[in-house]
Amino acid sequence: MKVVAAIVLSSLLIAAGIVLRPLIATEIPASERRSGYTFMSPDTKAMQDDDTTNPGMLGVIEGEALWNRKGGSADKSCADCHHDAKVSMKGVAARYPSYDKVLGGPVNLEQRINLCRARHQQADPLPYEKHDLLALTTYVAEQSRGMPITPDPTPELQPFVAKGRDLFMHRQGQLNLACTNCHDDNWDKHLASSAVTQGMPNGYPIYRLDWQSLGSLQRRLRNCITGVRAQNYDYGAPELVELELYLMSRARGMPLETPAVRP
Amino acid sequence: MTAALINVPKKARNGDIIEIKTLTSHVMETGYRHTPRGEVIPRDIITSFTCRFEGDEIFHADFFPATAANPFLSFFTTATKSGKFDFEWIGDNGFSQTASASITVE
Amino acid sequence: MRRQPVPTRRRFLALAGGTAAIGALPVAISVRPARATPEMMATAIRTVTGGANVKPGKVKLDIPPLVENGNSVPMTVSVASPMTANDYVKSIHVFNEKNPQPNLGNFYLKPSAGRAQVSTRVRLADSQKITAIAKLSDGSFWSTTADVVVTLAACTEDVI
Numbered sequence: 001m002k003v004v005a006a007i008v009l010s011s012l013l014i015a016a017g018i019v020l021r022p023l024i025a026t027e028i029p030a031s032e033r034r035s036g037y038t039f040m041s042p043d044t045k046a047m048q049d050d051d052t053t054n055p056g057m058l059g060v061i062e063g064e065a066l067w068n069r070k071g072g073s074a075d076k077s078c079a080d081c082h083h084d085a086k087v088s089m090k091g092v093a094a095r096y097p098s099y100d101k102v103l104g105g106p107v108n109l110e111q112r113i114n115l116c117r118a119r120h121q122q123a124d125p126l127p128y129e130k131h132d133l134l135a136l137t138t139y140v141a142e143q144s145r146g147m148p149i150t151p152d153p154t155p156e157l158q159p160f161v162a163k164g165r166d167l168f169m170h171r172q173g174q175l176n177l178a179c180t181n182c183h184d185d186n187w188d189k190h191l192a193s194s195a196v197t198q199g200m201p202n203g204y205p206i207y208r209l210d211w212q213s214l215g216s217l218q219r220r221l222r223n224c225i226t227g228v229r230a231q232n233y234d235y236g237a238p239e240l241v242e243l244e245l246y247l248m249s250r251a252r253g254m255p256l257e258t259p260a261v262r263p
Numbered sequence: 264m265t266a267a268l269i270n271v272p273k274k275a276r277n278g279d280i281i282e283i284k285t286l287t288s289h290v291m292e293t294g295y296r297h298t299p300r301g302e303v304i305p306r307d308i309i310t311s312f313t314c315r316f317e318g319d320e321i322f323h324a325d326f327f328p329a330t331a332a333n334p335f336l337s338f339f340t341t342a343t344k345s346g347k348f349d350f351e352w353i354g355d356n357g358f359s360q361t362a363s364a365s366i367t368v369e
Numbered sequence: 370m371r372r373q374p375v376p377t378r379r380r381f382l383a384l385a386g387g388t389a390a391i392g393a394l395p396v397a398i399s400v401r402p403a404r405a406t407p408e409m410m411a412t413a414i415r416t417v418t419g420g421a422n423v424k425p426g427k428v429k430l431d432i433p434p435l436v437e438n439g440n441s442v443p444m445t446v447s448v449a450s451p452m453t454a455n456d457y458v459k460s461i462h463v464f465n466e467k468n469p470q471p472n473l474g475n476f477y478l479k480p481s482a483g484r485a486q487v488s489t490r491v492r493l494a495d496s497q498k499i500t501a502i503a504k505l506s507d508g509s510f511w512s513t514t515a516d517v518v519v520t521l522a523a524c525t526e527d528v529i
Contacts, residue, residue, distance in 0.1 A: 041433065043436070057268055330474065331442070335490045337445075
């Protein structure tokens with residue numbers, strides 16, 4: 001009886017995703033860090049490699065038009081202050097999320113664009129995950145394509161990076177899984193037929209075939225959080241920005257691929 | 264906002280067979296999907312694409328719900344003279360998009 | 370005293386995957402419509418050919434045998450043809466047998482194309498057989514087929 005009870009209990013624990021093994025967070029050594037690109041099929045790689053076939057480039061074109069469009073009560077465009085994005089935005093996405101002195105905390109690229117709109121254009125914020133914000137973010141991030149990720153070194157930012165790391169290591173949801181369980185410990189395996197991958201943030205916004213559109217890193221994070229059946233965070237929530245911060249620190253030195261294509 | 268990405272060689276020699284590639288932004292909603300509440304999302308697709316050179320049709324395609332979002336096409340034509348390619352996409356709900364590109368043939 | 374069996378990482382991952390797949394199933398069903406059938410594809414092909422004989426050959430269909438995501442499958446059809454005013458490919462038609470409807474694309478060419486080749490990206494709802502048919506200027510029809518295995522994503526999210 002005791003044996004049966006033990007087996008039943010352990011099955012329940014497994015079913016609930018409560019693994020008895022203690023959590024050992026083993027971060028991926030720099031030499032083993034791999035972009036999601038390296039896990040893709042040759043066809044998907046080819047789609048990203050050629051700007052004339054990469055659907056993410058449509059977002060770049062649309063973002064460029066938005067960059068030059070005047071708006072808000074100030075009737076100003078991004079270009080009125082920042083001029084040529086090819087010069088002024090070069091390298092910017094590689095160091096975001098960045099520290100905002102007024103807010104005393106981190107802001108991601110989307111939030112920076114909306115802060116700019118509020119502070120300098122006197123314009124309403126662009127809604128998350130809608131066309132305009134995705135296109136503008138893609139256009140800005142594309143200016144850093146090929147540049148290594150160099151996280152913002154501001155000391156005040158470091159506690160937020162640490163919070164993001166804690167969240168990455170924290171088991172959550174009905175499957176009781178932490179990000180690290182898949183993306184540090186099992187990145188070389190498959191979940192059904194999909195590669196688990198290392199969860200690197202170096203191509204966002206990405207054109208995801210599954211989405212059939214561009215999408216932000218936060219959409220991808222929310223996607224994973226839904227996957228482990230956890231309570232999700234709203235777009236722009238501090239927790240998601242902190243996760244972004246940690247992911248970028250974890251991807252330090254990896255070249256930015258925006259707009260990356262992913263399956 | 265819709266955008267089109269056209270790739271046509273700027274220059275070619277007379278008789279060259281050139282590749283034309285087009286990408287256009289469109290959701291290509293199939294009409295077969297449902298919202299989480301069970302309501303059908305109505306079909307909204309591009310149904311046809313035409314490429315003309317100096318007014319003459321050189322290529323035409325019919326799209327279907329099975330055409331992937333942000334439709335991509337690649338096709339060929341023989342460069343015989345300098346001129347202008349006009350591209351036209353037509354679809355549901357009055358969708359219409361045009362673009363053009365010029366080529367110099369030496 | 371007997372120790373409880375400690376699940377291995379491999380076993381645990383397999384289980385998590387299984388749970389995810391079960392959890393995702395209702396969503397997959399709700400967005401998957403009734404399928405076309407091979408008979409519907411045959412009807413669609415007859416609409417193009419008018420019942421004329423379709424011979425195997427001349428047509429080449431490049432499509433990955435195993436695709437990562439059925440939402441965007443690259444596909445190239447080429448036809449062996451001199452593409453002259455007297456001998457050219459008039460049109461290329463591509464069909465499937467398991468999507469909600471049987472057409473993947475119709476492409477109309479002119480002799481000036483020089484090369485009878487088109488590429489596009491299509492959606493495939495499931496693993497299935499794809500048929501490409503070319504109509505030549507002499508009225509003959511030629512075809513080829515290819516089998517494609519479509520893998521489904523492990524994680525899904527609601528339609529937004």
